[in-house]
Amino acid sequence: MTKRAESPQPQTLDEYKTYSEALEAEVNKLKKQVLMLLEQSKLAQHKRFGSSSEKTPLNQLFLFNEAEQAANPALPEPTVETVTHKRKKVKGDRLAKFDHLPVETVEYRLPEEEQVCSCCDGKLHEMSSEARDELVFMPAQYKIVRSVRFIYSCRHCERNEESTPVVTAKAPAPAHPGGLASASILAHVMHQKYVESLPLYRQEQQLLRHGLMLSRQTLANWMIYASERWLEPLFHYMKSHMLLQDILHADETTFPVLQEPGRKAEQKSYLWMYRTGHTSEPIVLYEYQPTRSGEHPRQFLEGFSGYLHADGFSGYHKLADVTLCGCWSHARRKFDEALKALPAAHRTAEVAAGKGLWFCNELFAVERRLKDVSPEARHQARQEQSAPLLEAYLKWLQNAEAEVLPKSLTGQAITYSLNQWDKLVAFMQDGRLEIDNNRAERAIKPVVIGRKNWIFANTPKGAKASATIYSIVESAKASGLNPYAYLKFLFEQLPQLPNLHDQDALRQLAPWSTSLPDSCRVAPPK
Structure with a gap:
């Protein structure tokens, strides 16, 4: 072990003075380092155990211009007595918020033989009634719908002609040809995972309790198929519409992927989020990328010019014809x-x-x-x-x-x-x-919450599908739609389109379209 070289001891008064000043400077430096470490420690403790709210308490920070903060010349002088009136809530107000729900009425009457007066044995008549309301939950039910298409031919032609015309009854095109997945089950699984943050393995267990043996691999295959086949064309239409705007928001978050070619499982991948501002149709789009390179927003936003709200991340600095707005x-x-x-x-x-x-x-x-x-x-x-x-x-x-x-x-x-x-x-x-840039942070939050539950994506293909599905459901939520009802509607309508890239047809199906049926919309609160 090498011995640390010791400083020579001061001999003169000037040397002692210099030595003392050096020690004092070192002590001050160490004090500052200790204070900095204490700050970091206290902040870490607060983040772990304290409130996450960033609101400033009312009793703090009023010391700056306190008189100006508290003064309000328009405020009238207080009187001796202040009388307040509080409106009493009535039952009708409570029920008004549920008036969009169907009502099933169950009536209870006395049997005919009991409609006899206990005093004089005369017949009773209905004088009035009393009613009570209950909110009833109906558990999910599963069933098989077998679609049978009948085929028709002509008897006369069968007997007398060389060829016989054959006509098959029309039926809606399925959301998953050759598979069991209907529009409703695809929408349900997507809603459970991407809106309610319920992982596929827990959905697998949930289905098993209903007597259905559907593996998480099957559910994952359904998600990828539905995303690639039906939702991607709508995603690209929404992106083209977004790039026409002149105000956007952007953010990004980690998105772990286990089987990324050429990368270790513990390496970070990212989900990038882009959305329109409050003055445009609400469009929220996500893109999966394996890195945090600034090339990704540059390529995704190619053709966009205007203002981009973002945080201080330097990756957005590569954008041309864009004015960055800080947060x-x-x-x-x-x-x-x-x-x-x-x-x-x-x-x-x-x-x-x-x-x-x-x-x-x-x-x-x-x-x-x-x-x-x-x-x-x-x-x-x-x-x-x-x-x-x-x-x-x-x-x-x-x-x-x-x-x-x-x-x-x-x-x-x-x-x-x-x-x-x-x-x-x-x-x-x-x-x-x-x-x-809080608008972007709110849009990235569902991904963060979901990530805590399902932890990671298995493959880049699954990560890309997740980005597409998140884009559809978050844009639907931003437009005041019910995500499940909207997804079900899409999986019913998109398979019927002769051309999935028909811009007019996609415009009618976009989340902000006024032609969407009312069944896709969330009932407004009362």
Whole structure:
């Protein structure tokens, strides 16, 4: 073992002074490192055991301009007594939300021999009635539907002609020719996995309890077949329509695939998500790719020009003719995490993390006030209300950057905002743009929830099918459709099309189409 070389001992007063300053500098450096590690430890503990909400408590961060925050000149002076009236709920209100359900009436009458008065033996008559309502659950039922097509010929031609015309009765084309899978069972299995996040192996066990022996491999084959044969043409139509828009959102998440050629099972694959903004038809599309290369969004979005909401990932920088819009939720989250990592006693003090969070909160408060105004009015109001906040925030960032440890959580939050500044302020260019990319994060969440249940995809083919199915069901949900009813409708209608690439026919079947039957739509809440 080698012995560490020891520093020579100071001999003179000046050497002692230099040695003391060096020790002090090293102690300060170590203190900063300890504080940084404590921050990371506290944040990890909070993420594991604490609340996931990023809302700022009402009793925090009001120390900045507290008088301006609390003051409301329009508020009337309080009176001695305040009288409030609370409307009493009645039974009819409770039942109104279920009035779209069918009603089965069961009547209970006295038998004829019991309709006798106990006092005088006279005949009783129906004076009135009382009723009660119950919500009834009907368990799933399975049955075999055997389609029989009758074939016809002409007796006269059979006897007298050389050839006999044969006519076969028409029947709807099946969703799975030569197989048992109907439109309803395909829609059910897809809905269970991609909407309810129920893995195929659990569906296999569920079917077994109904007396049906269908292996998970069979179910997986059905999913891949239905996706490739019927849903992919609709997916490509939706993609072509999406690329015509000028505002999109994007995000990506890991999507493990076990049997990826040339790659180890533990290597990360990705599901990329692209969706339209709130001013266009709701289209949500997913694409499976084995890597996180920026080439994937460049190829998928080829032909698109306009604004793209995204986080700070550099993979989107390769896009041409695209203005990237940063996410203020990401910027805010970093200050929120930095504040939560501080000791509780320091979270209400005027610390850098709190000041940065306050700026972000003020920008979001402006957006909440402008939620229901027109894009033109929103753009104008942002110039008047958000622009001064952004100017003050940038100046504060530049000053605070030199005062905090770069690798601390607060330092990382400040660096993020400075590095992303051009993208963070891009939302000021158009009133249709959003201040954050939460729309994309909400669309990627079902995949994350599903992934926790079924863990991985087995093959790239299965991963591609999953991306296609997620695209259809999430677009359906965004359009206010019932995903199961919509999938069933598609598997009934698509097999009847002479040409699956008929753009007019696909337009009628798209999730946002007004020609879809009401049975596909979710009943509006009362």
